[in-house]
Amino acid sequence: MKMDIGVVLDASSPAGTTRDATALARLAEKRGLDLVVIAGNEAAGQPAGLDVWTAAAWLAGATSRIGIGVAVAAPSSPDPTDPEAPYPSVVTKAQGSLDIMAEGRIISDPAGWVVAPRDAKPEELATLAGAGLPVVVPVDSSEDIERLAALVAGPDGGSAARRRPAAARARRLPTIDYDGLPASLAETAIEPGDPGYRAVSATYLRGGAPGVVLRPRTPAEASDAVEFARRHRHLPLGIRSAGHGISGRSTNQGGLVIDVSAMNTIEVLDPDRRLVRIGPGATWKQIAAALTPYGWALGSGDYGGVGVGGLATAAGIGLLSRSHGLTIDHLRSVDLVLADGRQVRASRDDNPELFWAVRGAGANFGIATSFEFEVDEVGEVGWAQLVLLSTDIEESLRRYGEFASTAPRDTTVFLVTGQPRQGVSSIQLYAVVDSPDPDTVVERLTPFLELGTLTRQHVVMTPYSGVMSNAADIGPDGHQGFGEPHSRSAFLPALTADFARDAAAMLRSGAVYFFELRAMGGAIADPPPDEASFTHRAPAFQLTAMAGNNQRLNAVWEPLRPHFDGLYLSFETDLNPKRLLDAFPAPVLERLRDLKRRYDPDNLFRDNFNIDPKLTTPTAKEAIA
Amino acid sequence: MTDYGHDLLFGTFVTPVAQQARQVVELAVTADRAGLDLVTFQDHPYQASFLDTSTLLAFAAGRTERIHLSANVTSLPLRPPAVLARASASLDLLSGGRFELGIGAGAFWDGIAAMGGRRLTAAQGVTALREGIEIIRELWDTTTPGGVRYDGQYYSVKGAKRGPRPAHDIPIWVGAYKPKMLALTGSIADGWLPTIEYLPSGADSLPELNARIDTAAHDAGRDPAAVRRLMNFMKVQFSTTPSGLLNGPPEAWVDQIADLALTHGISAFIIGGDDPTITERFASEVAPAVRAIVERERTGVA
Numbered sequence: 001m002k003m004d005i006g007v008v009l010d011a012s013s014p015a016g017t018t019r020d021a022t023a024l025a026r027l028a029e030k031r032g033l034d035l036v037v038i039a040g041n042e043a044a045g046q047p048a049g050l051d052v053w054t055a056a057a058w059l060a061g062a063t064s065r066i067g068i069g070v071a072v073a074a075p076s077s078p079d080p081t082d083p084e085a086p087y088p089s090v091v092t093k094a095q096g097s098l099d100i101m102a103e104g105r106i107i108s109d110p111a112g113w114v115v116a117p118r119d120a121k122p123e124e125l126a127t128l129a130g131a132g133l134p135v136v137v138p139v140d141s142s143e144d145i146e147r148l149a150a151l152v153a154g155p156d157g158g159s160a161a162r163r164r165p166a167a168a169r170a171r172r173l174p175t176i177d178y179d180g181l182p183a184s185l186a187e188t189a190i191e192p193g194d195p196g197y198r199a200v201s202a203t204y205l206r207g208g209a210p211g212v213v214l215r216p217r218t219p220a221e222a223s224d225a226v227e228f229a230r231r232h233r234h235l236p237l238g239i240r241s242a243g244h245g246i247s248g249r250s251t252n253q254g255g256l257v258i259d260v261s262a263m264n265t266i267e268v269l270d271p272d273r274r275l276v277r278i279g280p281g282a283t284w285k286q287i288a289a290a291l292t293p294y295g296w297a298l299g300s301g302d303y304g305g306v307g308v309g310g311l312a313t314a315a316g317i318g319l320l321s322r323s324h325g326l327t328i329d330h331l332r333s334v335d336l337v338l339a340d341g342r343q344v345r346a347s348r349d350d351n352p353e354l355f356w357a358v359r360g361a362g363a364n365f366g367i368a369t370s371f372e373f374e375v376d377e378v379g380e381v382g383w384a385q386l387v388l389l390s391t392d393i394e395e396s397l398r399r400y401g402e403f404a405s406t407a408p409r410d411t412t413v414f415l416v417t418g419q420p421r422q423g424v425s426s427i428q429l430y431a432v433v434d435s436p437d438p439d440t441v442v443e444r445l446t447p448f449l450e451l452g453t454l455t456r457q458h459v460v461m462t463p464y465s466g467v468m469s470n471a472a473d474i475g476p477d478g479h480q481g482f483g484e485p486h487s488r489s490a491f492l493p494a495l496t497a498d499f500a501r502d503a504a505a506m507l508r509s510g511a512v513y514f515f516e517l518r519a520m521g522g523a524i525a526d527p528p529p530d531e532a533s534f535t536h537r538a539p540a541f542q543l544t545a546m547a548g549n550n551q552r553l554n555a556v557w558e559p560l561r562p563h564f565d566g567l568y569l570s571f572e573t574d575l576n577p578k579r580l581l582d583a584f585p586a587p588v589l590e591r592l593r594d595l596k597r598r599y600d601p602d603n604l605f606r607d608n609f610n611i612d613p614k615l616t617t618p619t620a621k622e623a624i625a
Numbered sequence: 626m627t628d629y630g631h632d633l634l635f636g637t638f639v640t641p642v643a644q645q646a647r648q649v650v651e652l653a654v655t656a657d658r659a660g661l662d663l664v665t666f667q668d669h670p671y672q673a674s675f676l677d678t679s680t681l682l683a684f685a686a687g688r689t690e691r692i693h694l695s696a697n698v699t700s701l702p703l704r705p706p707a708v709l710a711r712a713s714a715s716l717d718l719l720s721g722g723r724f725e726l727g728i729g730a731g732a733f734w735d736g737i738a739a740m741g742g743r744r745l746t747a748a749q750g751v752t753a754l755r756e757g758i759e760i761i762r763e764l765w766d767t768t769t770p771g772g773v774r775y776d777g778q779y780y781s782v783k784g785a786k787r788g789p790r791p792a793h794d795i796p797i798w799v800g801a802y803k804p805k806m807l808a809l810t811g812s813i814a815d816g817w818l819p820t821i822e823y824l825p826s827g828a829d830s831l832p833e834l835n836a837r838i839d840t841a842a843h844d845a846g847r848d849p850a851a852v853r854r855l856m857n858f859m860k861v862q863f864s865t866t867p868s869g870l871l872n873g874p875p876e877a878w879v880d881q882i883a884d885l886a887l888t889h890g891i892s893a894f895i896i897g898g899d900d901p902t903i904t905e906r907f908a909s910e911v912a913p914a915v916r917a918i919v920e921r922e923r924t925g926v927a
Binding site: 021022050051062078094 | 645676677679681684686702705708712
């Protein structure tokens with residue numbers, strides 16, 4: 001058995017040992033020991049020693065690998081008149097800060113180690129290590145450390161298998177069976193104490209602190225991950241492809257995340273049929289770039305940083321949708337890991353019911369590990385980003401609705417705005433005109449210039465990859481989201497004058513900082529409604545509104561409801577079960593629930609618009625009541 | 626012409642953004658390697674997106690070798706003076722005398738109250754700071770026998786353990802703008818650490834503000850030169866054409882800084898910007914040239 005061994009340094013005698021403390025900690029690190037505990041000595045009659053917290057932070061900075069142990073005294077209640085009483089809020093903040101800077105090397109609870117006697121023999125250390133905690137031995141000199149290092153080095157010189165340092169293991173949650181991770185996943189899994197943890201804990205719009213992030217690289221590993229998740233059914237389970245989910249909560253507190261970003265290959269299967277196979281972790285920016293050399297494109301949403309897995313199992317209402325349809329309309333087959341760990345294919349021929357379900361409610365049925373799409377021939381398109389200022393947002397919205405819905409289907413225009421400032425709204429238009437002819441592009445865009453005073457314009461002829469390329473790549477620090485996003489989503493059968501009036505009032509309220517209208521129609525409406533479990537093919541627009549405060553958002557959103565018919569689940573954060581019937585009309589929901597009972601009877605996949613297999617679908621009337 | 630004759634110090638002012646902890650520490654390492662004298666961090670414990678400055682100072686000190694470090698400036702209302710004294714002395718010992726103590730009476734009282742701190746008026750804050758500084762110096766004094774007893778209006782303690790004693794006489798630099806704070810600075814502080822952008826008329830305010838400190842020093846029986854004059858410059862930029870203070874080519878920076886040193890007695894120049902390139906150019910293209918000019922003026926004709 002490999003044990004963790006460390007040293008205890010005495011902070012009580014500053015004059016003699018402070019410079020030594022640093023040298024001793026560095027030596028312990030060099031000799032492969034696991035932990036340095038810095039201990040104070042409050043003995044009466046002696047001058048005060050080093051402040052142990054300061055010493056711990058200093059040692060963490062002065063070393064790079066070894067764990068640092070420091071017993072943080074629980075601060076007393078704050079007393080501003082007592083110059084010796086630290087503020088609990090500041091102490092807590094200090095601990096959080098050192099965790100960040102030392103990247104999980106700190107153990108600040110004395111229950112996290114066992115102190116052995118100075119002269120402990122190897123057998124004694126081994127016995128103490130039986131508790132699974134690091135064993136630390138008080139030392140005064142470099143000779144002490146050399147002796148200890150020699151004791152524990154052993155004949156094999158350490159094992160090659162990945163073993164987390166004691167400080168990292170101290171952060172494990174009791175609710176998760178970390179040691180039970182199959183070897184295939186253990187190698188790439190990230191735990192709270194791992195250096196890379198911060199980079200995987202947040203998503204694009206959401207903060208989180210998952211208990212473990214599993215990162216399968218193959219369908220078999222994804223199956224192992226599902227198996228592991230089944231043993232942790234009591235914990236939240238998020239499925240993440242690129243971390244842009246809003247309804248799909250791909251991070252959580254203390255739960256599991258299965259991150260499929262490593263499965264991100266893009267390969268052409270059949271050039272004649274334009275059939276491509278794409279992993280769920282690929283981003284739309286990568287896909288667009290890979291397809292451009294063939295003169296092809298696959299429509300997605302409006303941002304290249306989004307991953308395939310979430311979008312291609314919901315719908316995919318994007319900037320090519322009016323000309324080429326939804327992303328799911330290009331899906332020919334999908335490989336899934338089901339809740340029981342089985343790997344299955346769903347297509348028109350294989351598991352057709354599952355294929356229907358996955359195209360709209362995929363998050364309820366499994367983890368997609370591979371998609372096959374038939375993509376479109378798309379040459380250069382006109383790509384416009386315009387900013388217009390409007391003093392009458394109601395009129396601008398109304399006219400946008402008219403132009404965007406009556407434009408030829410080669411033209412897809414999205415509108416984004418927020419709160420008017422001093423009565424002036426800044427309107428951003430994102431438009432793709434699927435035509436290689438610049439004159440046509442200009443002709444299609446010209447009506448939209450009436451929405452306000454044009455203050456910025458960027459119009460280019462580009463392959464679709466140029467439309468997706470502005471997305472930032474995820475850097476080594478990962479996503480930076482924090483807190484919870486608050487977002488509402490709806491479909492508009494038509495953008496009426498009454499809607500424009502009510503939407504303008506909502507914008508003027510200041511509650512909503514992000515408001516987007518996506519034009520639909522065109523090729524979206526071509527397939528029959530029962531083609532897929534996503535059935536909202538008739539609406540003219542999809543609306544999203546985001547706010548900092550959920551209550552305020554509800555208050556301003558509610559008056560708009562009469563204008564809506566259903567919602568696109570991907571942009572909705574409301575967890576009210578009634579929203580299910582907005583996402584799926586009752587007969588569709590009933591069919592999905594039947595399938596859920598068949599494919600996920602224990603409701604493992606419940607993170608994103610969960611269809612509970614144990615409930616019955618209420619009638620529309622019941623849902624409203 | 627005012628020149629208090631201190632050695633010149635050049636340093637940086639780094640924003641302690643928690644989301645960019647690695648870059649924050651790296652900025653301190655860059656300043657250290659570039660040969661600057663000082664790296665400082667603002668201290669706003671109620672600012673949720675910031676790291677804890679005391680902890681950051683200790684960690685960054687452990688990562689660096691020669692540079693001195695200070696908060697810029699410590700928010701006394703959330704840093705009880707005895708706790709602050711011990712943390713400061715400890716870091717000074719561990720770092721071999723590289724810690725300095727910038728301190729202020731506190732601002733952003735809503736934030737301070739939200740963290741559990743005590744809300745004071747500006748005038749009360751000045752008195753509390755005076756008491757705090759006295760307590761800090763008492764704690765550092767390990768030669769006086771017995772514990773520290775202090776019975777102030779805002780702080781009181783009955784027999785606190787002394788020590789640890791710092792490795793060097795840690796100077797206390799006060800962030801001060803208003804007359805009462807300037808008077809306190811002149812009477813008991815080792816340095817004055819304001820930000821030029823916050824002075825009512827920028828550099829033109831310096832004669833009056835310096836005079837207030839000088840007067841207070843005289844009144845306390847001190848040599849005004851006992852109070853080093855430091856200065857933060859938040860908005861700095863190297864550019865080809867000069868357009869304002871520390872916004873221009875390096876030669877313009879050199880002239881402006883040398884002038885502040887020789888005309889107004891400023892002897893420490895601390896720049897913001899959080900930019901490693903600016904840090905390196907400040908160290909290599911500005912600091913040596915300023916030192917040469919000031920050296921020449923001090924030893925030469927003048």
